[in-house]
Amino acid sequence: MKFYDTHNHLQDGRFAGRQGELLAECKKSGIARMVVNGTGESDWPQVAALARENKIVLPSFGYHPWYLRECTPDWLANLKRFLDSIPGAVGEIGLDRWKPDLPYAGQEEALLAQLRIAAERNLPVSIHCLQAWGRLHELLREHPRPARGFVLHSFGGPAELIPALAKLGAYFSFPGYFLHERKTRQRESFKLVPPDRLLVETDAPDQLLPADRILHPLASLDGQPLNHPANLVVVYFGLAEILGETTESLARRVEDNFIRLFGAVA
Numbered sequence: 001m002k003f004y005d006t007h008n009h010l011q012d013g014r015f016a017g018r019q020g021e022l023l024a025e026c027k028k029s030g031i032a033r034m035v036v037n038g039t040g041e042s043d044w045p046q047v048a049a050l051a052r053e054n055k056i057v058l059p060s061f062g063y064h065p066w067y068l069r070e071c072t073p074d075w076l077a078n079l080k081r082f083l084d085s086i087p088g089a090v091g092e093i094g095l096d097r098w099k100p101d102l103p104y105a106g107q108e109e110a111l112l113a114q115l116r117i118a119a120e121r122n123l124p125v126s127i128h129c130l131q132a133w134g135r136l137h138e139l140l141r142e143h144p145r146p147a148r149g150f151v152l153h154s155f156g157g158p159a160e161l162i163p164a165l166a167k168l169g170a171y172f173s174f175p176g177y178f179l180h181e182r183k184t185r186q187r188e189s190f191k192l193v194p195p196d197r198l199l200v201e202t203d204a205p206d207q208l209l210p211a212d213r214i215l216h217p218l219a220s221l222d223g224q225p226l227n228h229p230a231n232l233v234v235v236y237f238g239l240a241e242i243l244g245e246t247t248e249s250l251a252r253r254v255e256d257n258f259i260r261l262f263g264a265v266a
């Protein structure tokens with residue numbers, strides 16, 4: 001079986017230079033590819049370097065809404081420069097009305113500017129959305145999108161929106177965090193995702209799995225628990241249980257979906 005991580009942040013500083021070790025463990029676990037998402041100009045160089053050094057890494061460049069205040073005046077030109085320098089995707093971009101004290105002003109403009117670049121180049125996009133689903137749907141409907149589609153990473157939006165978003169080209173990515181008991185609504189909504197639009201992710205080092213499911217424990221230098229990217233396999237096990245199918249058949253489907261969306265840049 002081959003496993004595909006649609007969304008992680010292998011470049012994250014909390015991994016403290018242990019990326020080589022983590023990747024070795026991922027390969028041993030059967031992970032064939034991972035999309036490593038940059039979050040802003042400060043980490044795009046590390047994402048590009050990881051991709052140059054490791055075939056398993058598919059780089060993705062974008063400004064995450066949490067870091068928009070760090071944008072330099074040349075950020076869009078810089079983004080294009082990274083996308084020109086290595087085959088990759090666009091992300092993580094998005095809308096966030098959940099994070100306390102995060103200004104919403106400017107988020108839509110940044111999302112649309114990056115979405116436009118992805119549409120022009122027909123690159124896959126990874127979108128983050130918290131508490132802004134109605135607005136995201138409107139913006140996606142009214143603006144150019146990449147013809148190949150886009151990922152709604154850690155999809156936790158209203159189940160009623162799934163058909164409309166799928167019609168626009170959405171893929172829905174399931175994180176291990178939804179295996180926590182209380183995430184019933186999110187788990188149920190994944191039963192409604194069209195089979196050809198389903199993807200799986202770790203979002204490592206974030207979105208820890210329930211403690212009893214973790215196969216690869218990991219901590220930061222200061223002792224904070226981190227999500228190891230090799231835990232992806234357990235996320236597949238958990239999602240297969242929810243959907244009532246074997247991990248093998250789920251893995252085959254997710255492989256097809258991943259390659260359909262990300263294939264041309266691989």
Ligand SMILES: [Zn+2]
Pocket residue numbers: 007008009037092203
């Ligand atoms: Zn992320």
